[in-house]
Amino acid sequence: MxxxxxxxxxxxxxxxxxxxxxxxxxxxxxxxxxxxxxxxxxxxxxxxxxxxxxxxxxxxxxxxxxxxxxxxxxxxxxxxxxxxxxxxxRNPLLVDVDVFALQNCYEMNYEADDAMGTALINLGASTTNVAILKGTTSIFWRDISVGGNHYNDAIRKELNLSFDQAETLKRGEEVDGIPVENVTPIIASVNDYIGTEIQKTIDFFKNTTPGENIEKMVIAGGSSRVPHLRESLAERFGVPVEPLNPFNRVTVRKGIAPETLEELSSSVTIAVGLAARRVGDNR
Known part of the structure; x- marks a missing residue:
């Protein structure tokens, strides 16, 4: 580095x-x-x-x-x-907050519709960050104590596997002869649980912010790649659910393979948002 x-x-x-x-x-x-x-x-x-x-x-x-x-x-x-x-x-020059770094990453990579309500969802290992925007204006923020570890814990418990084995299966890859199909119902159950926790936050937002609606969800974080999570959220909330590409408008140096960028994209959203910061700015 x-x-x-x-x-x-x-x-x-x-x-x-x-x-x-x-x-x-x-x-x-x-x-x-x-x-x-x-x-x-x-x-x-x-x-x-x-x-x-x-x-x-x-x-x-x-x-x-x-x-x-x-x-x-x-x-x-x-x-x-x-x-x-x-x-x-290293020298910690700047301390930010995850939800603001998430918003910065989104705004530097996409054009915002001033009339559209957008929910940004960053699914980490143990915490999910939620930022709701109206155009580029922040109107709601919350951290939820739920994340990718819930998948690992459920898979480990049901199939008596190690953390690394559960992590591989969570990503939709076969491990040690265990077919992915064996974890499909487990993942579906956790997708539903995470959707329910996000739903509680969205319901609270709607109850405390009359007149505001969410018309699109954009998801990021390593766990946003879990099979069928996007489809589960889209069905639950009735809105389009899109992945956040942190390199959509970011120029990346030559020599980095496209497949490497694609693999990293879901996990570096907060880092890219932080990289856009400068000491003394207001975002």
Whole structure:
């Protein structure tokens, strides 16, 4: 890996994202107000978190108010991640949040329809990130404690296999004479479970954001390649479900085989979104 500076991203229960409405104020006053406002919205002591915020342009919290995106991350979680980076001999220059890196990757690779509601779903090993956009405007974020490990655990339990064997079968490849057909019902069951968990998040979004709808889903993450997951989600939600190609508009250096890029594409969405960041920018 060239260069010593890296960007990393956090997710899960140690990260809180809230859109808040506060009386309109200047940038200087806002910096003083945010810590006091944050105490009302985050379940941690303000002294135990790092706070970041961004005024949402074009959004209005009502007459005389302004909408602000507030992000709080536990300091110990940040320290855990940056310590690992330091031990690897790298400099953690920037810390982001998975759902924002996911959105950045999508926006740098696709044209957004300002009128369309799009759900971005990144299925990781243990956490699924959900970001819902209206055009390029973020309107909802949530992390779900479900992911690819659920497939591995179910396959291992049902067939008494190792983690590596379960991982191979999960990808739709035969292993040690065990045909893929043996895991088809197991995978279908987990597809349904993951769909149900995503459904709970989508239902919450619709209940708390009246008038907004989802017209398309775009999925990423290593587990987005699980057989028949896209079809299962499309049937459940009644909308098109597409894979996110993080290299759709990214120029890749010569010498990398197309099949290698295709294999990597589902797993590097967050990394590509992070690579688009610069210190001091707002996205």
């Amino acid at each position: 060239k260069g010593g500076d890296v960007a990393i991203a956090l997710s899960g229960h140690s990260v809180i994202i809230k859109k808040i409405s506060i009386p309109a104020t200047s940038e200087e006053e806002l910096a003083e107000v945010i810590p006091w406002e944050a105490e009302q919205y985050i379940p941690f002591d303000v002294e135990d978190v790092n706070l970041a915020y961004q005024v949402l342009k074009g959004a209005s919290g009502g007459e005389g108010n302004m909408d602000v995106l507030l992000v709080a991350a536990k300091k110990d979680k940040i320290n855990d991640y940056t310590s690992v980076v330091g031990q690897a001999g």
